[in-house]
Amino acid sequence: xxxxxxxxxxxxxxxxxxxxxxxxxxxxxxxxxxxxxxxxxxxxxxxxxxxxxxxxxxxxxxxxxxxxxxxxxxxxxxxxxxxxxxxxxxxxxxxxxxxxxxxxxxxxxxxxxxxxxxxxxxxxxxxxxxxxxxxxxxxxxxxxxxxxxxxxxxxxxxxxxxxxxxxxxxxxxxxxxxxxxxxxxxxxxxxxxxxxxxxxxxxxxxxxxxxxxxxxxxxxxxxxxxxxxxxxxxxxxxxxxxxxxxx
Numbered sequence: 001x002x003x004x005x006x007x008x009x010x011x012x013x014x015x016x017x018x019x020x021x022x023x024x025x026x027x028x029x030x031x032x033x034x035x036x037x038x039x040x041x042x043x044x045x046x047x048x049x050x051x052x053x054x055x056x057x058x059x060x061x062x063x064x065x066x067x068x069x070x071x072x073x074x075x076x077x078x079x080x081x082x083x084x085x086x087x088x089x090x091x092x093x094x095x096x097x098x099x100x101x102x103x104x105x106x107x108x109x110x111x112x113x114x115x116x117x118x119x120x121x122x123x124x125x126x127x128x129x130x131x132x133x134x135x136x137x138x139x140x141x142x143x144x145x146x147x148x149x150x151x152x153x154x155x156x157x158x159x160x161x162x163x164x165x166x167x168x169x170x171x172x173x174x175x176x177x178x179x180x181x182x183x184x185x186x187x188x189x190x191x192x193x194x195x196x197x198x199x200x201x202x203x204x205x206x207x208x209x210x211x212x213x214x215x216x217x218x219x220x221x222x223x224x225x226x227x228x229x230x231x232x233x234x235x236x237x238x239x240x241x242x243x244x245x246x247x
Contacts, residue, residue, distance in 0.1 A: 004047050004050055004051040004054070006047070006048075006051055010048065010051070011051070014051050014052050014054075014055040015055070017034075017038075017052045017053075017055040017056040017059065018055040018056070018058055018059035018062075019059060020034065020056060020059065021055065021056040021057060021058060021059025021060035021061075021062075021063075022059040022060065022062055022063045023059075024056075024059075024060055025059070025060045025062075025063030025064060025073065026063060026071065026073055026074065027073075027074055027075070027076055028073055028074065028075040028076070031056060031057070031060060034056060035053055035056070038052050038053055038056075039053075090122065092119075092122035092123045092125075092126055092191075093122075093126050095123060095189065096123055096126035096127050096130065099112075099127070099161060099187070100127075100130055100133050100135065102159075103133075103134075103135070103159045104133065106159065108157075108158060108159040109134050109135075109136070109157075109158045109159065110127075110133075110134070110135045110136070110158065110159045110161065111135075111136045111137075111138070111149070111150060111153030111154075111158045111159065111160055111161065112124065112127050112135065112136070112137045112138065112150070112161045112162070112163075113137075113138045113140055113145070113146040113147065113148075113149035113150040113153070113160070113161075113162050114137070114138070114139060114140065114146050114162055114163050114164070115139065115140050115141075115142055115143045115145070115146045115164065115168065116139065117143075117164055117165050117166075117167075117168045118165065118193070119165060119191050119193065120163045120164050120165045120168070120189065120191040123163050123189060123191070124137060124139065124163070136153075136158075142171070143164055143168045143171035143172055144171055144172065144174070144175060146162050146164070146172075147162045147164075147172045147175040147176070147179075147186075147188070148175050148178075149162075150162040150186060150187075151175060151178060151179050151182075151184055151186060154179075154184045154185055154186055155182075155184055159185070159187070160184070160185070160186050160187065161186075161187040161188075161189065162186070162187070162188055162189070163188065163189035163190070163191060164188075164189075164190070164191070165190065165191040165192065165193055166193050169188075169190050172188070176188065
């Protein structure tokens with residue numbers, strides 16, 4: 001990056017383009033669309049575009065010239081698709097549509113109480129656009145208020161739903177016990193954050209990794225659950241990751 005006059009911070013950011021160039025070589029993909037995108041994105045800073053393109057080409061050249069053990073080039077052909085109109089749907093949008101359909105089939109009004117947290121916020125965003133189906137969405141002031149509002153809606157005869165992720169689910173555990181003790185139906189959407197499940201330590205490249213806590217919370221439930229805990233392969237260390245306290 002020295003020929004482009006970038007500082008250490010800007011030069012370090014180009015490393016992702018180097019990795020992308022290597023990935024493009026591995027899967028026999030054309031670099032030109034990426035080059036065009038970089039030129040358009042950094043149109044007002046051409047030196048940044050040139051630096052990132054150089055890193056992209058360097059990663060591609062590395063794959064061509066270095067014999068990487070166990071790594072072979074693969075060509076992925078375009079997937080066959082029937083002619084027609086297609087729609088891109090995310091997981092959160094699909095879940096929102098599924099919840100709406102379920103409420104309609106059950107003949108119930110739906111109430112969704114949530115608090116913004118990545119990556120569960122998208123569900124609240126999508127449901128807030130579907131009010132014509134008789135859906136009430138509520139952005140609460142915190143995680144506890146979100147789940148308690150859903151429990152109140154369930155008590156009033158509606159379909160109570162809440163969602164969160166990682167530490168937000170931990171904050172909801174006491175209210176989960178309330179729903180269990182009162183035997184009120186409640187749907188809790190637990191959106192797992194990124195990161196490999198077996199990893200105990202969050203990596204610098206993925207600071208939102210919650211290790212095994214998402215899976216452990218789902219399996220072990222909350223402390224006030226009257227039912228016996230299910231057998232699990234998670235060891236004592238992973239159990240300590242799950243706590244009603246926010247970490």
